[in-house]
Amino acid sequence: MDMAGHSMIVAPDGTVLQSAAMEAAVITSKLDSTAVDEQRHRFYPAGDRSWLTTDHEKVQDLDTVAAKTRLIRRQGSRLAFTNGCFDLVHAGHVSYLEAARRTADCLVVGINTDASVRSLKGADRPVNNEQDRARVLAALGCVDYVILFADPTPLRLITTLLPDVLVKGADWPEAEIVGASEVKAAGGRVVRIVFQHDRSTTALIDKIRASARAPINTF
Numbered sequence: 001m002d003m004a005g006h007s008m009i010v011a012p013d014g015t016v017l018q019s020a021a022m023e024a025a026v027i028t029s030k031l032d033s034t035a036v037d038e039q040r041h042r043f044y045p046a047g048d049r050s051w052l053t054t055d056h057e058k059v060q061d062l063d064t065v066a067a068k069t070r071l072i073r074r075q076g077s078r079l080a081f082t083n084g085c086f087d088l089v090h091a092g093h094v095s096y097l098e099a100a101r102r103t104a105d106c107l108v109v110g111i112n113t114d115a116s117v118r119s120l121k122g123a124d125r126p127v128n129n130e131q132d133r134a135r136v137l138a139a140l141g142c143v144d145y146v147i148l149f150a151d152p153t154p155l156r157l158i159t160t161l162l163p164d165v166l167v168k169g170a171d172w173p174e175a176e177i178v179g180a181s182e183v184k185a186a187g188g189r190v191v192r193i194v195f196q197h198d199r200s201t202t203a204l205i206d207k208i209r210a211s212a213r214a215p216i217n218t219f
């Protein structure tokens with residue numbers, strides 16, 4: 001390859017494989033086939049999509065998520081955080097989480113453990129256990145990380161992560177949103193998402209119970 005004037009041969013990830021001096025010259029570079037395959041997977045999105053994060057990689061502890069999000073925020077990405085019980089996930093949850101993700105570049109969701117849900121919503125809740133609830137949310141493309149928390153509130157997660165955006169449903173007045181003052185004091189903002197679907201887990205459970213009591217149609 002005829003090159004001159006500090007021309008370079010650069011790999012897709014920016015690695016300089018070879019550079020020319022001022023005078024015209026032929027320069028070559030041996031290509032490492034393993035490196036080429038690895039970069040094809042990273043830079044060629046129509047490939048086997050191995051770059052997609054698999055669900056179980058998204059469910060992490062707070063320290064791991066704090067370290068991973070610290071790195072991407074140093075690169076300029078903004079972090080959004082929300083939390084909830086997310087027992088029987090419904091269309092309202094999905095539209096809510098998609099809207100939450102759109103407020104930033106990365107979305108972390110705190111999910112209450114089973115014991116925490118029981119203390120908040122009663123002894124007959126949750127219907128789905130914490131592992132299943134985490135697994136379902138991790139399958140949503142708009143969710144980047146899921147953290148299970150046992151405390152009554154997500155305050156420790158929020159003060160550790162100090163997200164750029166704290167998101168909650170509009171069913172929560174800002175004054176009652178845990179972490180709101182801490183996030184705003186750190187320069188972040190609070191976003192309350194208006195419901196697009198009139199859904200709730202409680203209503204779903206009531207519907208299931210009512211249908212179980214209803215007489216079966218006999219012909």
Ligand SMILES: Nc1ncnc2c1ncn2[C@@H]1O[C@H](COP(=O)(O)OP(=O)(O)OP(=O)(O)O)[C@@H](O)[C@H]1O
Nearest residue numbers: 084085086087092096168169195197199200201202
């Ligand atoms: N219909 C909805 N549309 C948008 N967001 C919702 C909707 N229902 C709940 N959310 C939001 O989802 C998050 C998780 O809420 P939660 O798990 O309590 O759902 P829920 O359906 O209200 O459950 P429950 O009936 O058990 O209280 C909260 O931030 C809440 O504001």
Ligand SMILES: O=P(O)(O)O[C@@H]1O[C@H]([C@H](O)CO)[C@@H](O)[C@H](O)[C@@H]1O
Nearest residue numbers: 083084085086152153154176177178
């Ligand atoms: O699913 P819910 O009931 O919306 O989730 C609760 O949200 C509370 C909220 O963040 C208070 O501002 C939180 O304290 C509680 O632990 C549940 O996550």
